[in-house]
Amino acid sequence: MIDETKIMQYADGTLPVEDHEEVKKAIEADPKLKELYNTFKETGDLLFKLGNEIKSQPLPKNLQDKVDILKTLNKPIVKESNSLNFFGLFNIQPAGMAAAFAMFFVGGIYVDNFISGKDVGKSNQVKALSQKVEAPKDLKFRGMPSADEDLSTRVTNLYRYFNADQFIQDINSKLDSLEINDEFESSLEDNDGKKVKFILVENFDASGNNCKKVAFNEPLKLSSNDQGSDVSLDICKVNNNYEITSINLSK
Amino acid sequence: MTEKLDENFIKSLVVIALGIVRGKSDPYELVNGAMEYLISNKEKYMDHPNIKAIAVLKMKGLFIDGIRKNQKFSSMTDDEGNDLQVVDEKQADISDQISLSNECNKVLSAIKNMGEKCQEILMLASEGMSMQEMQEITEVKSLGTVLSRLSNCRKELKGLVA
Numbered sequence: 001m002i003d004e005t006k007i008m009q010y011a012d013g014t015l016p017v018e019d020h021e022e023v024k025k026a027i028e029a030d031p032k033l034k035e036l037y038n039t040f041k042e043t044g045d046l047l048f049k050l051g052n053e054i055k056s057q058p059l060p061k062n063l064q065d066k067v068d069i070l071k072t073l074n075k076p077i078v079k080e081s082n083s084l085n086f087f088g089l090f091n092i093q094p095a096g097m098a099a100a101f102a103m104f105f106v107g108g109i110y111v112d113n114f115i116s117g118k119d120v121g122k123s124n125q126v127k128a129l130s131q132k133v134e135a136p137k138d139l140k141f142r143g144m145p146s147a148d149e150d151l152s153t154r155v156t157n158l159y160r161y162f163n164a165d166q167f168i169q170d171i172n173s174k175l176d177s178l179e180i181n182d183e184f185e186s187s188l189e190d191n192d193g194k195k196v197k198f199i200l201v202e203n204f205d206a207s208g209n210n211c212k213k214v215a216f217n218e219p220l221k222l223s224s225n226d227q228g229s230d231v232s233l234d235i236c237k238v239n240n241n242y243e244i245t246s247i248n249l250s251k
Numbered sequence: 252m253t254e255k256l257d258e259n260f261i262k263s264l265v266v267i268a269l270g271i272v273r274g275k276s277d278p279y280e281l282v283n284g285a286m287e288y289l290i291s292n293k294e295k296y297m298d299h300p301n302i303k304a305i306a307v308l309k310m311k312g313l314f315i316d317g318i319r320k321n322q323k324f325s326s327m328t329d330d331e332g333n334d335l336q337v338v339d340e341k342q343a344d345i346s347d348q349i350s351l352s353n354e355c356n357k358v359l360s361a362i363k364n365m366g367e368k369c370q371e372i373l374m375l376a377s378e379g380m381s382m383q384e385m386q387e388i389t390e391v392k393s394l395g396t397v398l399s400r401l402s403n404c405r406k407e408l409k410g411l412v413a
Binding site: 019071208 | 283383
């Protein structure tokens with residue numbers, strides 16, 4: 001006898017795949033189960049529509065004010081904790097995430113129209129250039145004028161130059177078709193014009209979300225003092241689109 | 252799942268609030284109270300793995316507080332000492348504040364006429380929550396109970412909107 005909650009899950013598309021065949025056959029064989037299946041399909045659709053319609057309503061003024069407050073709370077949150085997972089990125093703006101991401105590229109990267117090189121003048125500041133240049137050999141990490149500069153400041157300096165949307169767009173179209181250990185490129189290039197490569201390390205589930213761990217194919221030098229860090233990204237599918245949920249660093 | 256705190260987060264709380272208030276108070280006020288709580292305790296909760304559950308539990312607490320408060324002031328007795336239930340005519344109904352399609356209005360009205368547990372779980376389901384999230388918010392011990400409750404409530408809903 002099939003549990004009717006399985007029929008409901010099947011109708012909702014949440015039943016584990018291994019149970020599909022059994023439930024499908026039971027529904028086909030029993031008109032009562034077929035009716036039950038239709039009931040769950042119908043109520044599922046009704047509840048989905050109801051939720052969407054309520055959410056499509058404009059918020060009253062007092063709640064709209066809260067939205068504005070939340071925007072200020074969602075500024076990038078940067079944490080550095082003994083070179084382990086240092087971002088809780090679900091709650092921060094993509095640009096903040098992108099900024100941290102941009103920090104990983106050794107010797108500079110070329111993203112959209114931004115290329116930076118070390119100012120050869122008196123200062124140590126990074127300059128945005130209009131065309132690609134060869135990075136000086138002693139430039140290990142752009143936007144990091146001094147080793148003792150805190151991470152948050154470095155992120156703030158960098159994130160306006162990084163196109164997070166482009167990066168997400170690049171990987172969204174590729175991730176689903178990849179197997180473990182497959183190597184892939186995004187449109188990101190290092191300062192030598194070499195495409196930055198990534199490897200799909202792991203598929204995993206996080207609170208029901210389809211997630212993937214993606215690693216850079218070689219250790220990255222994150223600061224002039226860094227001997228090389230392994231960097232990986234956790235990317236989870238949220239509302240049919242992948243989003244970076246955390247960036248992990250390890251020595 | 253960690254929620255992104257934005258307008259959609261607040262709107263999802265409105266849907267859930269509808270399942271909590273059961274037409275007895277203004278769901279927007281409940282959401283507003285929960286958001287004020289989260290914002291004033293942001294250091295404590297901003298990194299919480301399930302901040303929506305925190306918000307929903309706060310809304311439930313606020314609703315119960317409101318009921319108690321109302322009972323304190325609205326309970327009266329007649330000449331013979333019998334309790335009189337005083338209906339607060341000013342109570343808000345979200346139906347007056349939003350415009351839903353006829354179909355959704357019918358569904359929402361049907362849900363309002365169902366039991367407390369069904370109202371709650373059906374609105375959680377309409378918000379798109381997973382079974383695990385529903386279990387956490389409804390504080391039901393087993394996932395099986397959540398599944399069977401939702402299943403029964405959906406069958407009842409089907410009977411009401413048919």
